[in-house]
Amino acid sequence: MRLTVLSPLHIGDGSEITSVDIYPGDGMIFVLDTGKLTKDLLNLGIPLEEILTLLKNPPGHSYVFKGYIDSLNLNVKDYTLYTLPLIGEAGRESMRIKNFIKSNGKPYIPGSSIKGAIRTAVFYRVLKECGDTATVMDVLSNVARSANNEQRKNEQRKNIEKLKNSVGWNTHLVEYYLNYINSRLEEEKRFDKKRADDLLEAIVFGMEPDKDRGVRYEPKRDPMRALVVRDSEPIGKKHLAVYHVNIVGADVKIPTWVEALKPKTTVEFELAVDGETLRLNGNHFNGLLWECLKNYGEPSEVFEDFIWKAVDEFYGEVIKAELDEIHKHGPHRTSVSSFYKTLPEGRKLRLGWGSGWIATTLGILLRKEKKWESTRRKLGLGRKPGGRGVSRDFPKTRRVADGMPMGWVKIE
Amino acid sequence: MVMDRKFNGKLVITGKIKAVTGLHIGAQREVGEIGGIDNPVIKDPVTGLPYIPGSSLKGRLRSLLEILTNSKLDEWKEKYKGLEGYSPGSCREEGRENCGKFFNKRINNGWIHVCPDYQKAYNCPVCRLFGASGDGSNFPSRLIVRDAFLTEEWKRKWEEGQEITEAKIEVGIDRVTSQANPRTNERVVAGTEFNFEIIYTVEDINHWKDDVKNLLTAMALLEDSYLGGSGSRGYGKVKFFFENIEFRKADYYRTGKEEDIIRIDVKDKSVREILSEFDDLFSGVKSALGAE
Numbered sequence: 001m002r003l004t005v006l007s008p009l010h011i012g013d014g015s016e017i018t019s020v021d022i023y024p025g026d027g028m029i030f031v032l033d034t035g036k037l038t039k040d041l042l043n044l045g046i047p048l049e050e051i052l053t054l055l056k057n058p059p060g061h062s063y064v065f066k067g068y069i070d071s072l073n074l075n076v077k078d079y080t081l082y083t084l085p086l087i088g089e090a091g092r093e094s095m096r097i098k099n100f101i102k103s104n105g106k107p108y109i110p111g112s113s114i115k116g117a118i119r120t121a122v123f124y125r126v127l128k129e130c131g132d133t134a135t136v137m138d139v140l141s142n143v144a145r146s147a148n149n150e151q152r153k154n155e156q157r158k159n160i161e162k163l164k165n166s167v168g169w170n171t172h173l174v175e176y177y178l179n180y181i182n183s184r185l186e187e188e189k190r191f192d193k194k195r196a197d198d199l200l201e202a203i204v205f206g207m208e209p210d211k212d213r214g215v216r217y218e219p220k221r222d223p224m225r226a227l228v229v230r231d232s233e234p235i236g237k238k239h240l241a242v243y244h245v246n247i248v249g250a251d252v253k254i255p256t257w258v259e260a261l262k263p264k265t266t267v268e269f270e271l272a273v274d275g276e277t278l279r280l281n282g283n284h285f286n287g288l289l290w291e292c293l294k295n296y297g298e299p300s301e302v303f304e305d306f307i308w309k310a311v312d313e314f315y316g317e318v319i320k321a322e323l324d325e326i327h328k329h330g331p332h333r334t335s336v337s338s339f340y341k342t343l344p345e346g347r348k349l350r351l352g353w354g355s356g357w358i359a360t361t362l363g364i365l366l367r368k369e370k371k372w373e374s375t376r377r378k379l380g381l382g383r384k385p386g387g388r389g390v391s392r393d394f395p396k397t398r399r400v401a402d403g404m405p406m407g408w409v410k411i412e
Numbered sequence: 413m414v415m416d417r418k419f420n421g422k423l424v425i426t427g428k429i430k431a432v433t434g435l436h437i438g439a440q441r442e443v444g445e446i447g448g449i450d451n452p453v454i455k456d457p458v459t460g461l462p463y464i465p466g467s468s469l470k471g472r473l474r475s476l477l478e479i480l481t482n483s484k485l486d487e488w489k490e491k492y493k494g495l496e497g498y499s500p501g502s503c504r505e506e507g508r509e510n511c512g513k514f515f516n517k518r519i520n521n522g523w524i525h526v527c528p529d530y531q532k533a534y535n536c537p538v539c540r541l542f543g544a545s546g547d548g549s550n551f552p553s554r555l556i557v558r559d560a561f562l563t564e565e566w567k568r569k570w571e572e573g574q575e576i577t578e579a580k581i582e583v584g585i586d587r588v589t590s591q592a593n594p595r596t597n598e599r600v601v602a603g604t605e606f607n608f609e610i611i612y613t614v615e616d617i618n619h620w621k622d623d624v625k626n627l628l629t630a631m632a633l634l635e636d637s638y639l640g641g642s643g644s645r646g647y648g649k650v651k652f653f654f655e656n657i658e659f660r661k662a663d664y665y666r667t668g669k670e671e672d673i674i675r676i677d678v679k680d681k682s683v684r685e686i687l688s689e690f691d692d693l694f695s696g697v698k699s700a701l702g703a704e
Contacts, residue, residue: 014581014594103434103578103602111433111646112582123587181588196588220521228638231433231602231646270649272636276479280515283505357590366588379589 001271003109003232003411007339007404008087008243008260011113011352013101017259019062020055022097023069023076024090029097029242030080032065037079041068062094082237084259087402088244091255097242098353100259106234109267109351114411115229117349120360121314122224122289122307126204127365130292131173136203139291140164140215146286147209156209163214173203173288174362178371185378193379197362206287223285223293223303226277232269239265243401245354248330250397252385258353260401273304308347315348318359322405328398335403347411354399354406357381363395417552420614420701421661423624427654429464429560429608434580434599436647437468437640451597453577456561461570462577462600463561464639469608470557472639473630474542478525480633481538482514491622494527494535510547527551541612541623554613554623560606576604599647608652614659617701625690632683654678654686659697674700 023030042048046068054064061067069076100107130136144160170176177200185191199213206221219225245256278300285299293299293306319340329336350359357363366372376382382394399406439454453462481488482500489495495514502515502523510516515523525536526544533539533551543553562570570576578601583592612627614620631652638648657676664672674696678686686693 012581101580108602110580110582111644112642115645116585120585120587177588193589194586194591194593196591197586201587225644228644229646230649234602274637276483280479280482280502284502360585360590361587363590381589 001269001411003114003267003269003409005239005261005263005265006343006348006408006410007263007406008241008258008401009109009265009352009407009409010098010243010258010260010354011101011109012098012258015099017097017099019058019091019094019096020064022063022095023066023080024063024086024095025076025083027086029084029086029090030076031082031084032076033079033081034065037065037068037074040074040079041072044072058094060093085241086244087241088246088257090244091257095255095257098256098258100240100261103231103234106237107240107261108234109232109269111229111231111269113351114269114271114349115224115227117351117355117359118227118229118307118311119224120362121310121349123201123204124314124317124362124365125306125310126289126292127174127362128313130288130295133167133170133172133176135291136167136173136176136288137164139203139286139288140167143207143209143215143286155211159211159214160209173200174365175369175371178366178369178375182371182375182378185375196379200362202287204288206285206290221281221284221286223278223281223287223290223299226274226281226303227307228270228272228274230270232267235261235265235267245406246332246400248332248398248400249328256399258401260406263404273307275300278303311347311349314364315350315359317364318350319343319348321358321364328393328396329400329405330398332398332400332403336398336400336405339404339408343408344410349409349411350407351409352407354401356398356405357395359407418615419662420617420620421659421664422614423612423620423657423659423697425608425610425612425654425657427608427652427656428563428605429469430651430653431600431602431604431606432649432651433602434578434647435464435604435640435650436597436599436642437462437464450595453598453600461562461567462604463559464606464608466557466559468640469560470542470555472634472637473557473627474538475524476633476637477541477626477630478515478538480629481525481536485514488537492535492537494532494539495537497532537622537626540619541626554615555627556611556613558609558611560608563605563607566605576601597642597647605653614701620701621690621694621698624694625687628683628687628690632687635683652683654681654683657686657693659700661700 017031021032021034023032038051041051058064101110140160140163144157147156167176180199181196198217202215202217205224206218207215208218210216239261240259241262242257243260245258247254247256282300290299293302296302296306323337323340326333326337376394377390380390382391382396384391437454439452454465455462485495485498485500498514499512501513503509503511503513504523509518510528515525517524517526525538526546527533527536527539528546529548530551533544533546539551541555544551577598580597580599581594583594585592612624635651639650640648657678659674661672676693678693
């Protein structure tokens, strides 16, 4: 398949380039060979202690090596590993640039990022179409019936029955889930917000009996394992640029720069549905997704079509939601609105850093529920910095690079 | 059936296996390894360099041929009589081994295919190639898959300071809060090449052609599947580059003479090309063995 970048796309590798590694030029960042530069500075009689002291306690600004290059009239190009175009302004006193993920020095798009974005869309569509509690209760009953550990069978069944009954008090799985999160937040002081979706993921994608929560996620029972998405081929470095990202709506301005793929970059990647895995494990998959597929025909045959419809529907809703809240893009609302209104036809995904809460979660469904607002506050989503309470408006911030919302790609 | 094993020579297949995308064949992290990476890749304890264990490569090839056989079960029953007693599918649902379904043996939480005795295995495309440790009698594997170590070129790159493995940080995003759960996987970097050697022992002159074709088919399937972990999200695409296939006649092991080796020119050919030109490429082997 071919992926075309539509707006700046940053997928990080967890590392950053700091001010000492760079020389900010005019519309360009020079990434320095600091080893070579230090060697030459020592040869020019600069004491090592002085360099180390400046690195530890930079004066005024943190571009320590820029100071030397300028004051000694050195040619920055002699000490440049590579350059990156800079879109937006450089930091006046310092800047940290989040690196794009690379393999052998060349950027690529990990299969995990693409697959993660598809998975969110599938999660959304399954809940939307098959999240009625009657269907969910049937799914849980089947799991209870197939509990095959003789010794623990009764206990397992009891736990799943308990979960099933709790679900049954609601009309929809999303409604149940917000109640579930609320009760857990009340029970546990240290509710892990990084794992708030665990039970929901288990019910939707595939599960095994579990003594604590009734069921837990089991990857072997997840039909999504049949969707194989490869890492993309390497991408030329010329497609990267450093973007100054505006975080609109934040109470505290945190200047942020990222290495990102420029719009119009295209790259090939492989995506395949392993039909044999789906057929062979047909009786083993037990989540709501598999049950939902049965509404459309033989699950293994309709799986791929279901996924693509989910992608189209979910990201269509994300675009709609962003346009509905276009005012949250502040001074960039005109350019962002025009970006969304002129998006090319075809299949789109939102990937990587800066995608925002709406595109990376089930937020579109969650916030339709009455209980969402109180749950959101209890979860601390939209917490103001410095412990000044929780914002009334969530999600409040948007990340904009070069006047565009980040991370949109087209796949074909 | 009486066990009547014979030796008619060996086919030695050598070449390179390239990790086209990052490769993760996991190892247990050593206890007390302070600062060690989570989810490390398996490494040679002597050199500390990553390698592909023969068991991983052989296991994956077997698994892919098993799945193909299960899909072709009805079609192949006439040719491979050992398949007659099976119906497609897995005994997992019944939770009982040898239930009549093709995937009939439990290995931890998974189910694989293993013929229960020598006679069935002799007539099964999977077990006669990869071996079977059945409940009754065993069928020794006709295939040896060696550990695949880094090529000289990649060893040199490593000596010159190039990273052979990378720590890939991934984040699982919670779909309610959007909070990130970072995880780190060590992977062999994309592009790395390993030398592979696969040896097929010709025990039955009526089976070699089918067996070798099945082996090549499994290799072709592997190129379109993945090796190691996290394959459905990008890792483990591999490609085979053949250097040599030679048939060493049984006499070679007594005489050591060059004339008892038949070399098959497969250089620069892909698995698919070798499969499609099989009869021409292996005509010398066929003549030497005097049978299919």
